[in-house]
Amino acid sequence: DLAGKTAVITGSNSGIGLGIAWEFARAGANVVLNSFTDDEDDHALAQKITDETGVTARYIQADMSKGDQCRNLITQAGRCDILVNNAGIQHVAPIPEFPQEKWDAIIAINMSSAFHTTAAALPKMRQFGWGRVINIASAHGLTASPYKAAYVAAKHGVVGLTKVTALETAKEPITCNAICPGYVLTPIVEKQIPDTMKEYDMSREEVLDQVILQRQPSKEFATTEQLGGTATFLCSDAASQITGTTISVDGGWTAL
Numbered sequence: 371d372l373a374g375k376t377a378v379i380t381g382s383n384s385g386i387g388l389g390i391a392w393e394f395a396r397a398g399a400n401v402v403l404n405s406f407t408d409d410e411d412d413h414a415l416a417q418k419i420t421d422e423t424g425v426t427a428r429y430i431q432a433d434m435s436k437g438d439q440c441r442n443l444i445t446q447a448g449r450c451d452i453l454v455n456n457a458g459i460q461h462v463a464p465i466p467e468f469p470q471e472k473w474d475a476i477i478a479i480n481m482s483s484a485f486h487t488t489a490a491a492l493p494k495m496r497q498f499g500w501g502r503v504i505n506i507a508s509a510h511g512l513t514a515s516p517y518k519a520a521y522v523a524a525k526h527g528v529v530g531l532t533k534v535t536a537l538e539t540a541k542e543p544i545t546c547n548a549i550c551p552g553y554v555l556t557p558i559v560e561k562q563i564p565d566t567m568k569e570y571d572m573s574r575e576e577v578l579d580q581v582i583l584q585r586q587p588s589k590e591f592a593t594t595e596q597l598g599g600t601a602t603f604l605c606s607d608a609a610s611q612i613t614g615t616t617i618s619v620d621g622g623w624t625a626l
């Protein structure tokens with residue numbers, strides 16, 4: 371039961387972040403949605419969560435590629451009992467051709483943002499005597515794939531930051547863990563399908579089964595609801611002694 375808690379989820383106007391926001395709201399937490407846009411649709415998502423669950427849901431625009439906006443998101447949120455660092459982007463290219471600006475953007479959004487939000491959130495968690503930091507890393511925080519240099523580096527970095535955050539809060543009622551999803555069928559994955567179909571001359575079904583789910587032994591995508599459930603578990607009393615570690619939700623990927 372997360373009643374009375376406020377959860378801030380970065381990058382949560384779609385996909386996994388939105389799924390986690392819904393699960394938190396269903397568990398009674400007030401939620402803050404975020405992305406870099408400020409559209410009617412963004413605010414409508416928050417309204418829908420409020421209408422259907424009765425919690426206070428707000429949308430706050432902040433660009434997670436900018437350190438000061440990351441910190442300002444936490445300031446604007448007021449309370450931040452639960453912080454989910456979820457915002458992320460992908461770019462696929464061999465290292466010599468990897469565009470410098472893509473490297474910088476992925477490191478900033480997928481990794482450095484978590485440092486900035488955590489720095490701003492920990493004093494608030496300490497003030498209210500309880501906290502949960504949940505970093506959405508990836509199977510690519512534990513293993514690698516070619517052509518994903520920036521993403522794999524950033525996600526490994528997030529796992530490292532998770533351990534440091536856990537050690538700095540170890541004696542307090544605050545935990546920090548990373549969830550490492552395998553593939554989840556969200557826009558970040560959808561965007562990779564058309565190019566892969568062309569590259570391998572495959573149908574959509576063949577790409578999903580033979581390329582994308584190739585390393586996921588279950589041959590099933592994890593769902594955003596399942597990731598919401600994992601995040602909600604990490605906020606429970608049962609998870610109080612789980613800190614500084616990773617939880618894989620990857621259909622067996624990292625067992626291979």
Ligand code: NAD
Binds near residue numbers: 405457507551558
């Ligand atoms: P998604 O594209 O649906 O979600 C990404 C979110 O980040 C969106 O809400 C987007 O608006 C937001 N975002 C992007 N740039 C931002 C910025 N500059 N500032 C603020 N918000 C920004 O994809 P998703 O699959 O839901 O990804 C969420 C997280 O899960 C990412 O960190 C991703 O790396 C991770 N992940 C995804 C998968 C998967 O298979 N989908 C697997 C492992 C890890």
